[in-house]
Amino acid sequence: MSKYQYYEFACVDQLFTTTQQAELRSFSTRATITASSFVNEYHWGNLTGDPLE
Numbered sequence: 001m002s003k004y005q006y007y008e009f010a011c012v013d014q015l016f017t018t019t020q021q022a023e024l025r026s027f028s029t030r031a032t033i034t035a036s037s038f039v040n041e042y043h044w045g046n047l048t049g050d051p052l053e
Helices: 018-025
Strands: 005-010 037-042
Touching: none
Parallel strands: none
Antiparallel strands: 005 037
16 A cells, blocks of 8 residues: 655755755655755655654
8 A cells, every 4th residue: 555745844044055955865865855945755655764853
């Protein structure tokens, strides 16, 4: 059975640095990562990190 997951994180206080963007990239190769957001959809898998962390 498949499970749909959608994650979207937005920067509020400051933009992601290039180092932080690279760290986020280590969680997902398919995510759309910008200096101000991280967006990812999963249809068959799971996010490899802890969304609350």
